[in-house]
Amino acid sequence: MRALLSTLTRSQAAMVKKRVDNYTLTVRKRSKQPTRHVRDVFSTPNTSRRVSECPPCPPPQDTSDSLSFEVPYSEGVAAHRRGRQGDCKDCQRIRRDDHDLPTFQLPRPKLGLTRIQDLSCEDMKKIGYISLIELTTFYDGLGIELKRNRAARSKARENGIFGVPLTTLLENDQKKFPGSKVPLVFRKLLSKLEQTGLQTEGILRVPGSASRVKHLRQELEQKLYEDRFDWELVRHNDAAGLLKMFIRELPYPLLTLQHAPAFAAAQNISSPRQQIQALHLLIMLLPEPNRDTLKALLEFLRKVVAYEEKNRMGLWNVSMIVAPNLFTYRGKNAKQEEMQGAAGAAHLVRLLITHQDLLWTVPCFLISHVRKLNEAGASKKPPSSEKTKKKLLLMRRKTTEREKTERSELTDLRQGVIRVHAPQHAKISMAIQLDNETKAKDVMARFDYENGTSRRPRQYLFEVGGNIGERSLDPETHLLDVYHVNPHCEWVLKPTTT
Structure with missing residues (x-):
């Protein structure tokens, strides 16, 4: 817990402390129970939600087509509250007309865009934990209260196709x-x-x-x-x-039983930008099978909308048809709740279809949290078992030998030199001097030139280790910036798994 708290913003840490204190008080009242993981303390939420009026509009420099990945969204809510008073186009609800949907451009950070599939599974798990804390802090700043709700236990089919998890x-x-x-x-x-x-x-x-x-x-x-x-x-x-x-008929909804209330609560956010931000954090929270299946559905729906002139199915029509299947309601008042939330659910589906490329891109601030969390974890004392000690000593010996070899090869080169390993190329290793303009695509092109351009599949540059598990680098990534953020990583050229 201490390592996690050290990576959080002041608002996020305050929210964690508030939730832990509330949980501790509840446990004391009910009698002693085992300590829960932080992700359980923040387990989502159901139902009761109160939504405040849209806070004052943001500072002037916050334009309608910009969406920063650098700063936690919860910090933006605080800035929004301190912004100018007056009419705010960003806070006005959008009408049914498809053309009223806001457009947000994908930012181009120097560390490169990172798609969900570009990160290792372990790092994505950490992204999920941090996203849950950030979502709770973000919703709290907007005045949306999410209460914890136990997941329903039900036996599901294990064979067949329909009605199977x-x-x-x-x-x-x-x-x-x-x-x-x-x-x-x-x-x-x-x-x-x-x-x-x-x-x-x-x-x-x-x-x-x-x-x-x-x-x-x-x-x-x-x-x-x-x-x-x-x-x-x-x-x-x-x-x-x-x-x-x-x-x-999925026994557990595609948007998950656990997070469905948080998706539903996003319908009541007035600001389109903040709705996108809420959806962004929720996508990071979904289990991998749900996220991959939802993405496949949204990619198909985007193709349907692209043929609107032929099939007469515009974005709003498609969204209205699909929404009831994604936003499922259960219980005595299910039909009534579905009818009341139909327009809001369809609007969220419109945002999911329109902004799916943005929503499946991991925000820089979450990756920064993961780097800090990995660094904090690495600073802990290693396990004391003899087997683990021997393994660590062997790894350190190999690392030291490799570093000595590389230092001897690079004695005449300045700081900012990386060695790229390409196990599947004829030339398996290459020293490259970085400057402010060197991008991942330049390294990829250099290896292609050395080995011929007919090699398939295409090779991508990865940063491996250091303060990240593994990250496939966007071709537009500025490598010197990655070098400064993660100086101890290895650089590997290989095909992606997708």
């Missing part, structure tokens, strides 16, 4: 297709729709035959994994029905 489906798929990130049936349905339905009027809106959809569902359950299912029998409107049915 995403994790179970992927486990089954990976036995036949290693590395699968999106359920096979979901990919097949999207592929069928892309092949036959993108230019068809009313795609997603015109329902298929209920009896035919029911029959196809039974056939899929029995034959999909045996490669006996005939996809030629599936019409595009039947595929659309099966797709919506698949999402709707």
